[in-house]
Amino acid sequence: MRQTPRVRWGEFAIESLIRVIGFSTVGFVIIIFLFLLREGLPAFAQINLDNLFGTRWYPTFGLFGTLPLVLGSALITITAIVIALPLGVATAVFVREVAPNWAREILKPMIEVLAGIPSVVLGFFGMTLVAPIVRETFGAPTGLVAFTGALILAYMSLPTIISVAEDALDAVPKLYRDAGLAMGATQWQTIWRVVVPAARSGILTAVMLGMGRAIGETMAVMMVTGNAARMPLGLDALFRPVRTMTATIAAEMGEVAHGSVHYHALFAIGIILFVITFLINLAAASTMFRKRRRGGLR
Amino acid sequence: MDKIRTEHLYFYYGRKQALWDINIAIPERRITALIGPSGCGKSTFLRCLNRMNDTIPRTRAEGRVYLDGQDIYSPDTNVVELRRRVGMVFQRPNPFPASVFDNVAFGPRVLGLYSRAELADVVEESLRSAGLWDEVKDNLRQDALSLSLGQQQRLCIARVVAVKPEVILMDEPCSALDPIATLKIEDLMRALSKEYTIVIVTHNMQQAARASDFTAFMLSDAERTGQLIEFGPTADVFTRPRDKRTEDYITGRFG
Ligand SMILES: Nc1ncnc2c1ncn2[C@@H]1O[C@H](COP(=O)(O)OP(=O)(O)OP(=O)(O)O)[C@@H](O)[C@H]1O
Numbered sequence: 270m271r272q273t274p275r276v277r278w279g280e281f282a283i284e285s286l287i288r289v290i291g292f293s294t295v296g297f298v299i300i301i302f303l304f305l306l307r308e309g310l311p312a313f314a315q316i317n318l319d320n321l322f323g324t325r326w327y328p329t330f331g332l333f334g335t336l337p338l339v340l341g342s343a344l345i346t347i348t349a350i351v352i353a354l355p356l357g358v359a360t361a362v363f364v365r366e367v368a369p370n371w372a373r374e375i376l377k378p379m380i381e382v383l384a385g386i387p388s389v390v391l392g393f394f395g396m397t398l399v400a401p402i403v404r405e406t407f408g409a410p411t412g413l414v415a416f417t418g419a420l421i422l423a424y425m426s427l428p429t430i431i432s433v434a435e436d437a438l439d440a441v442p443k444l445y446r447d448a449g450l451a452m453g454a455t456q457w458q459t460i461w462r463v464v465v466p467a468a469r470s471g472i473l474t475a476v477m478l479g480m481g482r483a484i485g486e487t488m489a490v491m492m493v494t495g496n497a498a499r500m501p502l503g504l505d506a507l508f509r510p511v512r513t514m515t516a517t518i519a520a521e522m523g524e525v526a527h528g529s530v531h532y533h534a535l536f537a538i539g540i541i542l543f544v545i546t547f548l549i550n551l552a553a554a555s556t557m558f559r560k561r562r563r564g565g566l567r
Numbered sequence: 568m569d570k571i572r573t574e575h576l577y578f579y580y581g582r583k584q585a586l587w588d589i590n591i592a593i594p595e596r597r598i599t600a601l602i603g604p605s606g607c608g609k610s611t612f613l614r615c616l617n618r619m620n621d622t623i624p625r626t627r628a629e630g631r632v633y634l635d636g637q638d639i640y641s642p643d644t645n646v647v648e649l650r651r652r653v654g655m656v657f658q659r660p661n662p663f664p665a666s667v668f669d670n671v672a673f674g675p676r677v678l679g680l681y682s683r684a685e686l687a688d689v690v691e692e693s694l695r696s697a698g699l700w701d702e703v704k705d706n707l708r709q710d711a712l713s714l715s716l717g718q719q720q721r722l723c724i725a726r727v728v729a730v731k732p733e734v735i736l737m738d739e740p741c742s743a744l745d746p747i748a749t750l751k752i753e754d755l756m757r758a759l760s761k762e763y764t765i766v767i768v769t770h771n772m773q774q775a776a777r778a779s780d781f782t783a784f785m786l787s788d789a790e791r792t793g794q795l796i797e798f799g800p801t802a803d804v805f806t807r808p809r810d811k812r813t814e815d816y817i818t819g820r821f822g
Pocket residue numbers: 580583584585603604605606607608609610611612623792793
């Protein structure tokens with residue numbers, strides 16, 4: 270077949286366009302990162318490190334301790350995952366292994382829609398519905414506490430966990446299922462003892478991606494956690510207000526003077542958050558990579 | 568004694584007919600080989616014997632399959648129980664992605680055996696009877712997928728033996744293996760046949776001639792897939808076949 274020059278030109282144009290778009294995406298990421306560094310790094314010079322990694326965040330008094338914020342984020346993220354993991358894996362197992370075909374056809378798009386709910390809507394839902402329930406059930410003075418935030422975050426990370434875990438279950442070869450069944454294992458035994466363990470690295474990836482999703486969430490968390498920048502220590506920390514890194518940046522960025530110490534400190538929080546998220550994603554990617562290299566499983 | 572007997576067994580994948588009127592009596596504690604050209608229904612027949620075909624949607628078996636005189640397709644059959652009595656080794660070695668120990672212990676654990684000491688005993692005994700113990704005893708915690716293919720296949724046999732079935736079905740267990748690994752499996756089958764009824768599908772005529780006591784020859788024709796043409800003691804089938812088609816097949820004239 271001979272190609273006309275028109276076709277070749279068209280192809281060249283499309284190819285260049287795609288290349289430009291591809292590179293510019295990478296470019297934007299780098300620009301954002303550099304910007305973050307430029308605005309955030311001065312904080313590490315201006316604020317002494319004892320203060321920056323201290324336990325008290327009172328910017329008006331020059332106290333910029335990020336620890337309560339980091340721990341606040343960690344507390345609700347981890348709690349959210351502890352709630353979402355069993356639910357997510359169980360749902361994935363149900364959708365993939367148990368549900369009849371027609372139910373699967375309905376459930377999958379519904380789970381995807383779940384991922385599309387704007388977080389401000391979930392925040393509103395959390396404030397008006399979940400918070401009163403938490404307050405009454407646990408007898409806390411307010412419902413706007415870490416636990417409420419964790420519930421909302423769990424809900425938000427569920428779609429990610431479900432769909433990634435489901436893919437992982439789907440990738441388990443039929444050979445393994447057959448082996449389990451042929452040994453006289455019941456369907457449930459085959460699922461819990463063969464299929465789920467064989468998919469464990471994929472499930473781990475699901476958890477980490479869900480975590481990445483949860484830790485970066487801002488709006489819903491700001492609306493339901495009460496935003497008190499106190500150290501979330503002690504047994505009742507879950508039922509006290511907390512403040513996360515993201516909520517701090519979002520709430521305070523609007524009122525700081527450009528170039529002030531407080532301004533740089535907020536960007537420093539951004540750097541910390543970026544590094545944490547980056548590490549989580551890196552861990553997720555490396556388990557995925559390891560799985561691929563091993564030829565499909567584990 | 569017949570361990571398994573089928574009467575007028577027909578099988579369908581949806582509308583595709585795959586077995587046609589199979590009547591056979593498989594003797595206890597003997598090795599029965601199923602031979603025949605590709606697509607003649609050997610695997611399908613084998614999978615009827617432990618009802619693994621049930622896992623494929625829209626399939627249907629007609630007729631009777633008796634295990635010790637009990638019809639395994641009757642509605643009150645417990646399929647899980649059946650598969651414990653009739654174990655299966657697959658064409659491609661398929662150990663679980665777990666340690667050697669956990670692979671062999673899988674069946675006993677499913678049956679509710681959790682005591683470490685007892686599990687260790689069962690694992691050792693099973694690995695011994697699969698001729699694998701000496702090769703893995705120093706490192707039972709190693710990943711099963713790090714074994715050679717031949718070792719993996721013997722591990723799969725050990726895994727089946729660990730649930731103490733009565734029958735072991737093998738679907739071309741050596742097709743992925745080299746000749747030495749193949750001979751090891753054949754020796755193993757011989758040893759296992761003292762205790763177990765073995766049914767093996769093979770494409771390898773020498774293997775059938777060498778390693779089996781009885782041979783069944785299956786064939787499809789233009790209208791009917793999966794007919795049983797001839798069944799008898801291996802020596803008879805190979806030296807004086809009754810059917811012309813059997814003779815043609817074993818002398819390599821078609822298939
Ligand atoms: N899952 C399936 N769905 C539909 N048809 C099938 C299925 N499995 C097998 N068949 C058909 O049933 C017939 C018998 O297949 P079977 O796999 O039992 O043959 P076989 O003798 O084991 O062949 P081979 O020696 O190649 O393994 C073939 O015509 C095949 O196409």
